[in-house]
Amino acid sequence: MINFQFHNPTKVIFGKNVESEAGKEIKQYGAHKVLVHFGGDYLQKTGVLDRVHRGLTDAGLEYIDLDGVVPNPRLSLIKKGIELCKLENVDFILAIGGGSAIDSAKGIAYGLANDFELEELLMGNVTTDKIAPIGCISTIAATGSETSNSMVVTIEEYKGQKNLKRSYNHDCARPLFACMNPELTYTLPVYQIASGASDIMMHTMERYFTNTTDVDLIDRMSEGLLVAVRDATLKAVKTPDDYEARATLMWAGSLSHNGLTGTGRQSDFASHKIEHELGGMFDVAHGAGLCAVWGSWARYVYKINPARFAQFAVRVFNVPENFYNLEETALKGIEAWEDWCRKIGMPTSMSELGIEPTDAQIEEMAIKCVATGNGSVGFFKKLNKDDVINIFNM
Ligand code: NZQ
Numbered sequence: 001m002i003n004f005q006f007h008n009p010t011k012v013i014f015g016k017n018v019e020s021e022a023g024k025e026i027k028q029y030g031a032h033k034v035l036v037h038f039g040g041d042y043l044q045k046t047g048v049l050d051r052v053h054r055g056l057t058d059a060g061l062e063y064i065d066l067d068g069v070v071p072n073p074r075l076s077l078i079k080k081g082i083e084l085c086k087l088e089n090v091d092f093i094l095a096i097g098g099g100s101a102i103d104s105a106k107g108i109a110y111g112l113a114n115d116f117e118l119e120e121l122l123m124g125n126v127t128t129d130k131i132a133p134i135g136c137i138s139t140i141a142a143t144g145s146e147t148s149n150s151m152v153v154t155i156e157e158y159k160g161q162k163n164l165k166r167s168y169n170h171d172c173a174r175p176l177f178a179c180m181n182p183e184l185t186y187t188l189p190v191y192q193i194a195s196g197a198s199d200i201m202m203h204t205m206e207r208y209f210t211n212t213t214d215v216d217l218i219d220r221m222s223e224g225l226l227v228a229v230r231d232a233t234l235k236a237v238k239t240p241d242d243y244e245a246r247a248t249l250m251w252a253g254s255l256s257h258n259g260l261t262g263t264g265r266q267s268d269f270a271s272h273k274i275e276h277e278l279g280g281m282f283d284v285a286h287g288a289g290l291c292a293v294w295g296s297w298a299r300y301v302y303k304i305n306p307a308r309f310a311q312f313a314v315r316v317f318n319v320p321e322n323f324y325n326l327e328e329t330a331l332k333g334i335e336a337w338e339d340w341c342r343k344i345g346m347p348t349s350m351s352e353l354g355i356e357p358t359d360a361q362i363e364e365m366a367i368k369c370v371a372t373g374n375g376s377v378g379f380f381k382k383l384n385k386d387d388v389i390n391i392f393n394m
């Protein structure tokens with residue numbers, strides 16, 4: 001195990017109807033006026049927005065709405081939100097939705113607490129530990145942004161470059177509280193359930209595939225999480241109102257990306273960096289993009305540490321171990337993951353994802369991808385531009 005710090009102060013408020021408690025919760029932080037930030041109209045149709053508004057009013061809070069968040073949230077709306085908050089003297093931001101709404105809220109909160117232009121933060125030219133207070137109400141089990149330290153945003157244009165999907169990570173961005181009601185996820189389309197669940201699996205897998213040794217405690221916890229999510233997803237896509245399956249997914253989403261499964265080890269995250277380029281260029285659903293990338297990444301790197309891939313195969317997908325040929329076991333584990341993806345309707349290649357990038361587009365994505373890591377991405381195997389191109393071509 002390597003040294004680590006783990007700091008996760010987000011208060012989790014979990015279970016049926018908890019979205020009504022957001023107002024009371026915010027009041028405790030001394031706020032007066034709240035920006036309620038969200039995406040599409042499912043929140044109006046289901047009455048969630050009304051319930052949240054009522055909770056705010058009952059707590060004696062003023063509020064103003066800003067909707068329009070889209071999947072792969074855009075910087076332009078964040079900038080609009082920052083201006084609106086300044087104009088309206090907003091002192092608390094409440095996101096309702098998935099990773100996109102929560103990350104958009106994080107962007108607004110960074111903008112309120114700092115003087116720089118947000119693109120400079122996302123491009124790595126400045127850093128900060130200051131952010132305005134945020135809370136959230138999750139409506140999808142997926143990114144774990146409700147407790148994560150991360151914000152992922154698409155910059156539409158930066159110095160002539162278009163659609164750069166970039167992230168900034170700092171512990172200050174963990175929301176003060178997260179209301180998580182599994183019932184709110186019942187209205188999700190099946191594709192989004194599956195995409196979100198794949199992202200949950202991937203957040204732990206990105207940390208699981210490490211060359212750090214003596215990490216058995218977190219390995220075992222991770223394998224438990226992966227098996228539970230594997231099974232709950234199969235139930236959730238078939239039975240939309242299976243509360244226990246939704247609850248498992250929702251809590252797993254947070255546990256998978258709050259940093260716990262990365263403690264004491266070097267994480268990888270190459271697949272995420274590669275997928276972010278697909279999301280920036282083609283606007284694909286994040287979890288589906290990860291499914292399209294991971295098998296190729298895995299086949300490209302597994303020989304670095306076949307024993308680790310074999311352990312994943314045996315413990316997560318019950319592949320019989322061939323002790324004399326760990327590479328064979330490793331490959332069967334990759335196939336088992338792809339079978340699971342197919343069962344839940346997720347793609348395992350870019351063509352199944354519905355995109356066919358040209359060679360020039362692949363090169364552009366590879367250049368942008370490694371630029372975020374000073375020439376390489378990932379740690380299980382450090383990948384340079386040519387490696388990323390090879391993975392895209394696989
Ligand atoms: O657009 P709206 O109307 O809000 O609808 C959303 C969206 O179309 C819909 N939806 C969400 N809850 C629903 C619902 N529809 C019906 N009923 C509900 N209860 O689902 C669609 C997807 O929502 P989105 O928020 O985009 O999904 P997700 O939570 O997967 O977030 C994806 C974004 O988060 C980033 C991704 O890159 C992507 O931009 N990530 C953020 C991370 C973080 N902050 O820690 C880490 C992740 O690795 C990821 O990169």
Ligand code: ZN
Nearest residue numbers: 143199272286
């Ligand atoms: Zn993710």
